Amino acid sequence: MILFQKLGNMISIYYNRYIVYETNKIIFISINKVPNPIPRNDKPNPKAAHALQEGLGGQFGEMRTMMQYLFQNMNFRGDAKPYQDLLR
Amino acid sequence: MGHIELVANTINVLLEGSSQQKDPTELPLSVALDSPNINIHHFLVAAQSSRPVDAAGNPWSATYVYDSGNLVLNMLYNLMLEATGRLQKCRLYQMSDNKAYRATVSYLIVRDLAHEKVFAKALETLGVNWNKTLPVPKVDTSKMPEVRELEELNLHNQQWTMTNEESDLSLIFNGDSPFKDGQVETLAGLPEGGAIPSLPDVPQEFAPGLDTELKSKVEDIMKSTKSKTRKRS
Numbered sequence: 572m573i574l575f576q577k578l579g580n581m582i583s584i585y586y587n588r589y590i591v592y593e594t595n596k597i598i599f600i601s602i603n604k605v606p607n608p609i610p611r612n613d614k615p616n617p618k619a620a621h622a623l624q625e626g627l628g629g630q631f632g633e634m635r636t637m638m639q640y641l642f643q644n645m646n647f648r649g650d651a652k653p654y655q656d657l658l659r
Numbered sequence: 660m661g662h663i664e665l666v667a668n669t670i671n672v673l674l675e676g677s678s679q680q681k682d683p684t685e686l687p688l689s690v691a692l693d694s695p696n697i698n699i700h701h702f703l704v705a706a707q708s709s710r711p712v713d714a715a716g717n718p719w720s721a722t723y724v725y726d727s728g729n730l731v732l733n734m735l736y737n738l739m740l741e742a743t744g745r746l747q748k749c750r751l752y753q754m755s756d757n758k759a760y761r762a763t764v765s766y767l768i769v770r771d772l773a774h775e776k777v778f779a780k781a782l783e784t785l786g787v788n789w790n791k792t793l794p795v796p797k798v799d800t801s802k803m804p805e806v807r808e809l810e811e812l813n814l815h816n817q818q819w820t821m822t823n824e825e826s827d828l829s830l831i832f833n834g835d836s837p838f839k840d841g842q843v844e845t846l847a848g849l850p851e852g853g854a855i856p857s858l859p860d861v862p863q864e865f866a867p868g869l870d871t872e873l874k875s876k877v878e879d880i881m882k883s884t885k886s887k888t889r890k891r892s
Contacts, residue, residue, distance in 0.1 A: 600822070600849070606661040607766040608853025609672050613758035617690060620673035621698040622754055625714035626666050626767065631743040633662040634711060635723040639740065642726040643733050653827035654730055657781055659820070 662767065664855070669763040670709040672856050674701055680862050687863040706866030708858070731785060738778035742795035745771035749798055752806075765805035768798075772815045779837035794838050816843045819850055 626632050644658040681687040691702035700710055711719040725736045748768045752761070775794050783789065800806045809815070816836060820826035829845035836843050860867060869877065 602849065602852070603855060604852035605665045605668055605855055606770075606850055606852050607665060607762065609665070609669050609856055610758045610762050611672055611675075611856060615675055615677040616673045616755060616757045616760065617677045617693075617698075617701060618696045619755040619757050619760045620670045620677075620701060620709075621696055622714050622751055623666060623670050623673065623760065623763070624698065624710070624712055625747060626744075626751065626764070627663065627670065627709060627713075628711045628717075628719040629713035629747070630723050631740060631747060632713065632719075633666050633744075634719050636740060636744065637660055637663055638721070638724045639726065639737065642724060643737075646726055646728060648728060649730075651730060653830040654734075654781060656820070656826045656828040657777055657831060659822065659826070659828070 661852075662770070665763055665766070667709040668856050669759055670701075671707075671858055672759045673757065674707045674709075675856075675858065678702070678707060678861070678863055683863075702864070706864040707861050731782070734778050734781045734785070738775060738782065741771050741774040741778065742793075745775065745794070746796050749796055752803060761805050765803065765809060766814075768800075768803070768806050769809040769814045773818060773843075776816070776836055776838065776843055777818055777832055780843065781831055783837050784831055789837050813841075813844075816841050817846055818843070819846050819848060821849060823848065 628634050640658045644655055647655045647658070678687050678690050688702050691697065691699045698710075698712075698714075698716060700712070700716065701707060704710065713719070725733075725740075727733055727736070745768060748764050748771060752764050752768065755761070772794055779787075779789055779793055800810060818828060818832050820828055826845075826847075832843055832845045834842065
């Protein structure tokens with residue numbers, strides 16, 4: 572992930588090669604947890620799993636959200652840094 | 660990333676146990692053919708686990724990703740995204756009361772509200788006055804107990820900096836909530852979180868598919884002397 576982010580920064584810097592910015596904030600720390608506990612004491616439910624895929628890979632799902640904010644952060648232009656820190 | 664892992668792990672927990680190990684001729688994977696509303700790929704392409712697709716089976720696409728480079732427009736896009744996500748989760752909530760499903764969907768309903776507030780706040784700092792337009796959707800969470808519980812922990816008003824370094828997030832995310840439902844706050848670092856569910860072997864899916872010989876090779880690696888990672892000075 573960190574390589575991916577550095578690659579993104581490199582691409583932005585290439586297009587701005589006459590201007591040098593110090594923007595090397597690392598976005599990802601790797602922690603071995605999920606943000607909220609998942610109870611495991613209920614019955615299996617593959618139909619609910621099917622529905623929940625929308626929240627993962629759907630047009631407005633978590634993958635899109637993560638990618639959208641990642642690219643907005645990597646490609647951030649200008650000095651309004653608080654708005655860049657918003658995008659974590 | 661954390662939310663991606665949360666949803667993917669929840670999908671895996673929901674699929675866990677949906678097929679039993681049996682002899683192949685006893686059709687342990689017949690559940691995969693219980694259409695509609697079963698995703699056959701969960702059992703055919705993945706080994707009873709999540710995939711980067713939506714609920715219609717469409718693969719995830721980079722065309723979903725919007726970065727215009729224009730700050731105001733990006734903030735609007737992001738607000739729209741969080742609001743749509745929350746709307747969809749409120750709909751998902753009403754589809755099943757499975758505990759794992761509810762825990763994750765409710766958590767995301769509350770967090771998406773917090774994220775709506777972040778971008779609404781950002782736009783307020785840039786001059787917008789929301790009055791009573793937001794949030795989207797307008798939900799009576801007194802009818803959603805799991806959501807209520809998380810709101811009591813103030814989870815709908817909190818953002819973490821997600822870093823050990825300095826963050827200017829708190830310059831924007833402080834003071835009155837843009838939806839007039841309390842005070843918002845920025846916390847340093849990361850939230851507490853929960854354990855990642857570990858998944859057992861599923862022989863009927865041939866996953867992980869290690870026979871005794873391969874297993875013993877894995878065990879050899881795991882028993883080998885201390886990790887040889889070199890520490891950076």
